[in-house]
Amino acid sequence: MSAYDPIARLYDRWSSSVIEDISFYVEEALAAGDGPVVELGVGTGRIAIPTAMAGVHLIGVDSSPEMLAVCLERAREAGVADRLDLRLGDLRRPPVDERVALLTCPFRAYLHLATDEERLEALRAARDLLRPDGRLVFDVFAPSREDIEETHGRWIEREPRIDERADWDLAARTLTLSVRGAGGESTMVLWWLEPERWHSLLAEAGFEVAACYGWFDRRPYAGGEDTVWIAHVRK
Ligand SMILES: C[S@@+](CC[C@H](N)C(=O)[O-])C[C@H]1O[C@@H](n2cnc3c(N)ncnc32)[C@H](O)[C@@H]1O
Numbered sequence: 001m002s003a004y005d006p007i008a009r010l011y012d013r014w015s016s017s018v019i020e021d022i023s024f025y026v027e028e029a030l031a032a033g034d035g036p037v038v039e040l041g042v043g044t045g046r047i048a049i050p051t052a053m054a055g056v057h058l059i060g061v062d063s064s065p066e067m068l069a070v071c072l073e074r075a076r077e078a079g080v081a082d083r084l085d086l087r088l089g090d091l092r093r094p095p096v097d098e099r100v101a102l103l104t105c106p107f108r109a110y111l112h113l114a115t116d117e118e119r120l121e122a123l124r125a126a127r128d129l130l131r132p133d134g135r136l137v138f139d140v141f142a143p144s145r146e147d148i149e150e151t152h153g154r155w156i157e158r159e160p161r162i163d164e165r166a167d168w169d170l171a172a173r174t175l176t177l178s179v180r181g182a183g184g185e186s187t188m189v190l191w192w193l194e195p196e197r198w199h200s201l202l203a204e205a206g207f208e209v210a211a212c213y214g215w216f217d218r219r220p221y222a223g224g225e226d227t228v229w230i231a232h233v234r235k
Pocket of ligand 1: 004015042043046061062063067090091105112
């Protein structure tokens with residue numbers, strides 16, 4: 001079972017303040033031109049539905065049947081279900097035969113991969129799905145010491161009646177994230193890496209980094225927590 005299944009009905013309220021990345025990913029999808037784009041870890045469609053509403057056809061892959069069920073309901077409500085092709089599967093082995101111009105993995109979904117072996121498997125699978133001129137776009141983070149000190153081991157009300165707790169392990173570079181609220185609770189683990197390491201893994205998987213931004217407004221990365229990556233298949 002996916003750690004996201006029990007919180008699928010809570011997820012949209014839990015992440016309701018995260019809006020800064022939506023227009024960025026919609027712009028990337030619009031710029032990709034013809035054909036569907038692929039979103040890995042599509043979740044409840046927080047980004048996929050606005051993307052479909054902008055006229056883009058999108059294949060969404062996720063390992064949580066419950067998140068996909070919410071996504072389909074939301075897509076029907078928004079009148080864009082015909083532009084979304086939702087597929088249950090693992091982002092390391094996406095159930096996608098199409099070759100596409102854009103593959104995205106928004107909101108840190110790659111941080112659910114625990115080892116370099118898994119990360120390379122996922123990145124190589126992404127490379128194999130892309131057309132020769134295609135792009136992989138994703139975002140990840142590495143926490144600051146202040147963030148760790150502020151949040152470690154405490155339940156914090158993240159949204160009304162939705163509590164979140166972060167347990168950081170600096171040695172193992174893991175964040176054990178728990179969430180609870182009316183309608184569900186779960187605990188999941190995220191493994192973070194420094195940007196230099198993402199750069200090396202992308203190179204090892206056959207990508208060239210076209211840009212590493214520090215935020216979704218495309219400012220260059222200057223040492224913050226977040227990184228937003230645009231990578232091309234190496235020729
Ligand atoms: C933080 S959510 C992001 C959802 C959506 N992209 C968004 O921006 O709101 C991460 C998503 O990745 C999915 N996920 C985690 N590990 C996965 C894997 N190995 N294969 C496919 N999906 C995965 C989860 O089920 C979840 O829906």
